[in-house]
Amino acid sequence: MRSDSNSNILSRISCLLTLVACLSFSLFAGCAQEQPTGPVQITEVPSVDGSQFLLNEEPDGAADVIKAREQSKDGEEVILVGRIGGGENPWIEGRAAFTVVDGSLKACSDIPGDDCPIPWDYCCETDKLPPSTALVKVVDDSGSLIKTDAKKLLDVKELSTVVVKGKAQRDDDGNLTVLATGVFVKKK
Template structure:
């Protein structure tokens, strides 16, 4: 956990468009993108580009799980990234992110790490540091 925000953060969409596999990246997004954005028992979760509105950002919306971005599902495929917080050896930390890192849905986080791309173009960031915006 960082006490100050790393410089050069880019939104999820920008990183998805520009980052190549193994590039060092700094990406900013809000935790969410599905009803359950967490990987249970692991320090892994999904983030959504800040340009998308969560249901709680829409006046009068009464969605019970606004972090699922159900009002923007058509935009989610190109606006999300999987974050995996790894240790100094690059191994996924075996602890629940909600408990170990004190994270909650819709928090804005800035993560720094290495981009990992799959054959479908999905973006995973193997994060070695994380900052939570207030």
């Protein structure tokens, strides 16, 4: 009787093991089928001290974006004030660069009752955006763009109002890029 019982237990254990093996095989086969969608870029980000670019006092004579686009010339020193935004993603990935929008334009959050989840894209003023937007690039002494995320470097976020001081870079189509050496972040 005992040997019968043992053989029963053995046969059950072997069946259980077979089942577990089959399930494990299916699971691993399933996992093996997942293919990577492409190489993932891993960029080494050197730590840069953002305080060297942050201004303690607001510079005088800041011009709004629209005015700066009209008046500034290529290579000229400019002081520009604007709000970070102008698109779903106003930041440049891994770079200290972002777009700013003229203060006269209303973000969705400025409109009472508007609960737009991305107010900084100015979706209510899309047609006015191109002539009211400028790109800000934070550069070092040699004029090279800082390869650190602007949010981390300057502790700013979408719709923060910033005053930037730097050199204007213009093109034939009227686009304005400011090569900023100093940024003042306005507190609300």
